[in-house]
Amino acid sequence: MDIINHLVLGFSVALTPTNLFFCFLGVLIGTLIGVLPGIGPVATISILLPVTFGMEPVASIIMLAGVYYGAMYGGSTTSILVNLPGEAASIITCLDGYQMARKGRAGPALGISAMGSFIGGTVSIIGLMVLAPPLAMLALKFGPPEYFSLMVFGLTMVTYLCVGSLIKGLTMALAGIAVSTIGQDPISGITRFTFGSLTLMDGVGIVPVAMGVFGIGEILANIEANIKQEVYSAKIGSLFPTAKDWIACKWPVIRGTVIGFFMGILPGAGTVMPTFIAYSVERRLSRNPEKFGTGVIEGVASPETANNAATGSSMITLLSLGIPANLTMAVLLGAFISHGIQPGPLLITRYPALFWGTIASMYIGNAMLLVLNLPLIGIWVKILKIPYNVLFPLILLFCFLGVYSLNQNIYEIVIMVGFGVFGYLMRKFGFEGAPFLLALLLGPMMEIAFRQSLLYGDPFIFFKRSISVTLLIVSLFLLITPLFPKIAQRREILQELED
Amino acid sequence: MRYSEIIGGIFWLLFGILFTILATGYQFGSVTQPGPGFLPLGVGLLIIAFSLIILGQGLKFFKNREAVVPFSKPGGLKKVAYTVLLLLVLGFLFEEVGLLVTVFLLLAISMLVAEVKSWKRIIFVALVTTLGVYILFVLLLSQQLPRGFLSI
Amino acid sequence: MKQLLCTKKPAIFLAVGLALFWVKSGYAQQEDVAKYPSRPITLIIPLLAGAPGDIAARLISKDAERILGQPIVPANKPGGATSIGVAAIAKAKPDGYTIGYGAHSGVFIGPLLEKLPYHPLKDLKPIIQFGNSLxxxxxxxxxxxxxxxxxxxxxxxxxxxxxxxxxxxxxxxxxxxxxxxxxxxxxxxxxxxxxxxxxxxxxxxxxxxxxxxxxxxxxxxxxxxxxxxxxxxxxxxxxxxxxxxxxxGYDIPTPMILNIMGPTGIPDGIIKKLEDAFTKAMKEPGFIKGMKENLRFPIFYRNSRDLGEYVTRGFETYEKILKEMGPVK
Missing domain, CATH: 3.40.190.10 (Periplasmic binding protein-like II)
Structure with missing residues (x-):
C-alpha cells in the first residue's frame, strides 16, 4: 500500500494553504495564457522562473506545472471562437470547433473540451504515478529508426485530415514538408532556403504558421467578404453539451486519453502530434467520416482530451530520467535546477515530498481548472456578440503580440502575416490548412530520423527492429484500406459533376 | 469552382518548379546516404506532379462548367491589402516605438479599415484596449515587450 | 465621414509612417561617463529563457545591478544558433546601456559558417568571463x-x-x-x-x-x-x-565560456565600471552558491583584457580548424 502512503504524503503537502494558493495561481495563469494566442507555457514559465527564486521549491514547481497543464485547457477557447489556435496543441480543434461555433454551438464545444481535458488530464496523472519508471523505459526503446516509422505513421494520418479533395490535401502536405526543410539541417549543418535570414535558420515555427494560416487567413477572408456580424449571428444555443453529445463523445474521450498518454511519453512527439492522431483515428472509425470538419463534437472532444492526457505523461522522462521531452519541460528543468534540485532517477527518493506533492497538486489543479473553466464558457460565448469590425482588430492585436512574444523577434510577425496571406489564398482555392501543418510538424523529425538511421550503414534497418516494422505495417494497412471505398465514392462524385 | 483549381494548380506548379530548382543547389547524396538536398528535391518533384493533376482536373471541368471567380470585389481586396500592410509596417516599427503606441495604432487603423464609423468608438476602444493590454501583458504577465521611446 | 475615411486612407498610412520615423530618428540621448549608469541596462541573452546559460547570466546580473545601482533587464533573443542574439549585442548602440552574454556558438562558430552581420573580433568587446560550461x-x-x-x-x-x-x-x-x-x-x-x-x-x-x-x-x-x-x-x-x-595530449582550446560582452565602441570609462561591477558580483555569496550548487558551472574569472586575448586566440584556432575540414557539406 505504498501508493496510498505516498498519496497521503502528497496531499498533505499540496493541501497546505500556500501550496493551494500557488496551485490556483498557476492554473489561472495557465488558462489565461492558453487563451491568449501565441503566448504559451514556454514563454510564461521562463518569465515566471525568476519570480519563483524566492519561493519554496515545492510551491514553485506546483505553480509552474499548473501553468503547463492549465494552458492546455485555455488553448481550445480561441480555436473554437475565432478559428485561432491558442497553442500548437489546439490547431486541430479549429477544424470542428470553429464550425460548431458558427452553427451556434460554441457552448457545447467549449464544454466538452473542458470536460475532456479534465478526464484526459486526470487519467494521465494516475498513469504518471503508477507507471512512470516502466514507461520511461518504453521511451528509451525509440531510437532513430523507430522515430522514422512513427513519423511515417503520423503522416499517413494526413489522408484523414482532408475534408475536401484528397489530391489537394496531399499537395498541401507536400508543401508542408517543403516548408519544413527551411533552416539549418542538423545532419549536415548547412542552412537550406534561408536566403541569408537568421530568423529562418531555426526554420519556420509551427505557432506563427498556425496563427497565420488559420487565424489571420480567416480574418482576411472575412474582411474581404465585408462580414460585419453575419458569421456569428446564429443564436448562441445551450451552453453545455447535451446528453446526445455525451454519448457521441464517450469513445473519442477514452481513445483520446490513451493516444495522448502514450504519445506524450516520447520526447519530440510532444503534445501536438497526439491531437492530430486522435482526430484522425476518430474520423477513421466514425460511421460518418464526411461530417468531420463541418462541426461534429467528436472532432473537438478527441484532440482536446489527447493534449491534456499528454501533459502528464510528457513529464515522465523529465521526472524519472532528468531528460525533458519537450521545450516546456526543458524550461521546467531550468526551474528545478535553479532551486538546486536535479530531477532524475534519484528524484523520488531524495525529494519525496516534492515529487508526491506535485503529483497531488496536479489532481487538485485539474479539479480547479474544471471549476474555473465551466463558468467562463458563458463569458467566452459573449465575445461572439462583439461586432466583427471591432472584434477582428482585437484578434489581430493578440496575434501580433503573441507571436512577437515567442522569441522577441519582429520577423516572427512577418512570417505570421506571410502565412496569413498564404492561408487566405489557399482558402480561396479550396486547399486545406490542416495537412500542411501536420506535415510541417512531422517533416523535420521524419527527415532527421531517416538520415540518422541510414548513417548506421544498413538501409534495411527499419525492417529489422520490431517496433519500427510494426509501425510501418500499421501505416501501410491504414494507407491501403480506405483507398478502395474512396475510389468508388470518388467516381460517383465525378460522375455527378460531369452530368 | 474550377477557376480555383486552375489558379491553385498554377500556383503550386510554379512553387514546385522554383523549389526543385533551389533544391538542386544542395547535395543530393545517395539513397543509402541521403544528403541535405535529397528530401527537398523529391518533395519538389512530387509537388510538380500533383499540381499538374490538379491543373488537369481544373481544365477538364472548365469546358462545361460556369466559371466562378473566387474573389469578391476590388473594395474587399483593398481592405485585405491595407490590413496586411498595416501589420507589416507596425511589425517593423514595433521595437522602435514601443508597445503602447503600436497597440493603439494597430487597433485604430484596422477599425478604420473595417469602416467603424464613429470616431468616438474607435478612440474609446483603442484607448481602453491599450490600457488593458498594458495591465495584462506588462503588469500581470510581465512579458518582454518593447518599451520604445516612451520607456514605459 | 465615411467618405473621408475611405479616400484618405493612404494618406493616413503615410502620415503615421512618417511620424513614426521622425520619432525614431529623434530618439537619441547623449551619455555621460561620470553619470553612468543613469538608467536601466539591457542584458541581451541569445538563449531561450530558462536555459542553463540564461539562468547563469541572470544570476550574475542580479548581483551586478545592486553594485551598479541600476536595474539590469534581461532580454532573451534566442534563435539562429545564438547568432541572432549575438548580432543584437554587436549592433547595439555603444553607450553601455546594452550589453549581453556572448554565447560561444554565436561568437566562435556561427561567423565561420554563415554570412553574419557582425565580426566577433571587430564588433564585440569582451567585458568579463565569469564561468565555463562543462x-x-x-x-x-x-x-x-x-x-x-x-x-x-x-x-x-x-x-x-x-x-x-x-x-x-x-x-x-x-x-x-x-x-x-x-x-x-x-x-x-x-x-x-x-x-x-x-x-x-x-x-x-x-x-x-x-x-x-x-x-x-x-x-x-x-x-x-x-x-x-x-x-x-x-x-x-x-x-x-x-x-x-x-x-x-590534445591541445585544443574549448572556449565554452560564460561571459559578458558589449558592442565595440563603448567608452573605456564605462567598460571599466562594468568590469569592476561584474568582478565584484563574482564574489557575492548568492552568485557563488547559484553557480556551484544549482547550476554546477565552474566559476572562472578573466578580466576584459585577458578575455579579449582568449577570444581572439579561440576564434583564430577555430577558423583554422574549420578551414582544414573544408566547407561544410
Whole structure:
C-alpha cells in the first residue's frame, strides 16, 4: 500500500494553504495564457522562473506545472471562437470547433473540451504515478529508426485530415514538408532556403504558421467578404453539451486519453502530434467520416482530451530520467535546477515530498481548472456578440503580440502575416490548412530520423527492429484500406459533376 | 469552382518548379546516404506532379462548367491589402516605438479599415484596449515587450 | 465621414509612417561617463529563457545591478544558433546601456559558417568571463569502456563500429572530438541529433555508444551514465579524476565560456565600471552558491583584457580548424 502512503504524503503537502494558493495561481495563469494566442507555457514559465527564486521549491514547481497543464485547457477557447489556435496543441480543434461555433454551438464545444481535458488530464496523472519508471523505459526503446516509422505513421494520418479533395490535401502536405526543410539541417549543418535570414535558420515555427494560416487567413477572408456580424449571428444555443453529445463523445474521450498518454511519453512527439492522431483515428472509425470538419463534437472532444492526457505523461522522462521531452519541460528543468534540485532517477527518493506533492497538486489543479473553466464558457460565448469590425482588430492585436512574444523577434510577425496571406489564398482555392501543418510538424523529425538511421550503414534497418516494422505495417494497412471505398465514392462524385 | 483549381494548380506548379530548382543547389547524396538536398528535391518533384493533376482536373471541368471567380470585389481586396500592410509596417516599427503606441495604432487603423464609423468608438476602444493590454501583458504577465521611446 | 475615411486612407498610412520615423530618428540621448549608469541596462541573452546559460547570466546580473545601482533587464533573443542574439549585442548602440552574454556558438562558430552581420573580433568587446560550461564525453554505465583510452583503442581495432551522438555538426563539441579522432586517425560514425535530450535518450536506450554533450548530472549521479573525458581547458572541480583534453595530449582550446560582452565602441570609462561591477558580483555569496550548487558551472574569472586575448586566440584556432575540414557539406 505504498501508493496510498505516498498519496497521503502528497496531499498533505499540496493541501497546505500556500501550496493551494500557488496551485490556483498557476492554473489561472495557465488558462489565461492558453487563451491568449501565441503566448504559451514556454514563454510564461521562463518569465515566471525568476519570480519563483524566492519561493519554496515545492510551491514553485506546483505553480509552474499548473501553468503547463492549465494552458492546455485555455488553448481550445480561441480555436473554437475565432478559428485561432491558442497553442500548437489546439490547431486541430479549429477544424470542428470553429464550425460548431458558427452553427451556434460554441457552448457545447467549449464544454466538452473542458470536460475532456479534465478526464484526459486526470487519467494521465494516475498513469504518471503508477507507471512512470516502466514507461520511461518504453521511451528509451525509440531510437532513430523507430522515430522514422512513427513519423511515417503520423503522416499517413494526413489522408484523414482532408475534408475536401484528397489530391489537394496531399499537395498541401507536400508543401508542408517543403516548408519544413527551411533552416539549418542538423545532419549536415548547412542552412537550406534561408536566403541569408537568421530568423529562418531555426526554420519556420509551427505557432506563427498556425496563427497565420488559420487565424489571420480567416480574418482576411472575412474582411474581404465585408462580414460585419453575419458569421456569428446564429443564436448562441445551450451552453453545455447535451446528453446526445455525451454519448457521441464517450469513445473519442477514452481513445483520446490513451493516444495522448502514450504519445506524450516520447520526447519530440510532444503534445501536438497526439491531437492530430486522435482526430484522425476518430474520423477513421466514425460511421460518418464526411461530417468531420463541418462541426461534429467528436472532432473537438478527441484532440482536446489527447493534449491534456499528454501533459502528464510528457513529464515522465523529465521526472524519472532528468531528460525533458519537450521545450516546456526543458524550461521546467531550468526551474528545478535553479532551486538546486536535479530531477532524475534519484528524484523520488531524495525529494519525496516534492515529487508526491506535485503529483497531488496536479489532481487538485485539474479539479480547479474544471471549476474555473465551466463558468467562463458563458463569458467566452459573449465575445461572439462583439461586432466583427471591432472584434477582428482585437484578434489581430493578440496575434501580433503573441507571436512577437515567442522569441522577441519582429520577423516572427512577418512570417505570421506571410502565412496569413498564404492561408487566405489557399482558402480561396479550396486547399486545406490542416495537412500542411501536420506535415510541417512531422517533416523535420521524419527527415532527421531517416538520415540518422541510414548513417548506421544498413538501409534495411527499419525492417529489422520490431517496433519500427510494426509501425510501418500499421501505416501501410491504414494507407491501403480506405483507398478502395474512396475510389468508388470518388467516381460517383465525378460522375455527378460531369452530368 | 474550377477557376480555383486552375489558379491553385498554377500556383503550386510554379512553387514546385522554383523549389526543385533551389533544391538542386544542395547535395543530393545517395539513397543509402541521403544528403541535405535529397528530401527537398523529391518533395519538389512530387509537388510538380500533383499540381499538374490538379491543373488537369481544373481544365477538364472548365469546358462545361460556369466559371466562378473566387474573389469578391476590388473594395474587399483593398481592405485585405491595407490590413496586411498595416501589420507589416507596425511589425517593423514595433521595437522602435514601443508597445503602447503600436497597440493603439494597430487597433485604430484596422477599425478604420473595417469602416467603424464613429470616431468616438474607435478612440474609446483603442484607448481602453491599450490600457488593458498594458495591465495584462506588462503588469500581470510581465512579458518582454518593447518599451520604445516612451520607456514605459 | 465615411467618405473621408475611405479616400484618405493612404494618406493616413503615410502620415503615421512618417511620424513614426521622425520619432525614431529623434530618439537619441547623449551619455555621460561620470553619470553612468543613469538608467536601466539591457542584458541581451541569445538563449531561450530558462536555459542553463540564461539562468547563469541572470544570476550574475542580479548581483551586478545592486553594485551598479541600476536595474539590469534581461532580454532573451534566442534563435539562429545564438547568432541572432549575438548580432543584437554587436549592433547595439555603444553607450553601455546594452550589453549581453556572448554565447560561444554565436561568437566562435556561427561567423565561420554563415554570412553574419557582425565580426566577433571587430564588433564585440569582451567585458568579463565569469564561468565555463562543462562538456564531456559520456557512455552508459554498462558500457565496457572505463576510460577514454579504452574507447579509442576499441575504435582503432574496429573502424566505423562505434556510433556517437552530438547536438549537430555545427556544435563546438563536435569540432573538438572530430579533431581528437582525426589526430588518432579513428573512424567513428557520427549521428547528429537535433537536441541534447534526444541524444541522451538514444544513449540510454542503447541506440548509440557514446555522447558528446553537456553533463547531465542526475544521470551521472544515479549511475546511468559515466563521464570519460571533460572537453574543457580547465579541470572540473567536481570531477577531479576525469581527464581533460590536455591530460591526453590534445591541445585544443574549448572556449565554452560564460561571459559578458558589449558592442565595440563603448567608452573605456564605462567598460571599466562594468568590469569592476561584474568582478565584484563574482564574489557575492548568492552568485557563488547559484553557480556551484544549482547550476554546477565552474566559476572562472578573466578580466576584459585577458578575455579579449582568449577570444581572439579561440576564434583564430577555430577558423583554422574549420578551414582544414573544408566547407561544410
Amino acid at each position: 562538456f564531456s564525453v559520456a557512455v552508459r554505465t554498462d558500457s565496457p569502456f572505463k576510460s577514454f583510452k579504452d574507447l579509442t583503442s576499441y575504435a582503432r581495432q574496429n573502424p566505423k563500429k562505434l556510433t556517437y551522438a552530438s547536438t549537430g555538426t555545427t556544435s563546438m563539441q563536435y569540432f573538438v572530438v572530430n579533431q581528437v579522432f582525426k589526430k588518432e586517425k579513428l573512424e567513428v560514425t557520427h549521428i547528429p541529433f537535433k537536441g541534447s535530450p534526444e541524444g541522451h535518450v538514444s544513449l540510454l536506450g542503447g541506440h548509440i555508444d557514446f555522447i558528446v554533450d553537456t553533463i547531465v548530472y542526475p544521470l551521472v549521479e544515479a549511475g546511468k551514465e559515466r563521464t570519460l573525458l571533460i572537453l574543457n581547458d580547465q579541470r572540473a572541480e567536481e570531477f577531479p579524476n576525469i581527464p581533460i583534453l590536455k591530460d591526453l
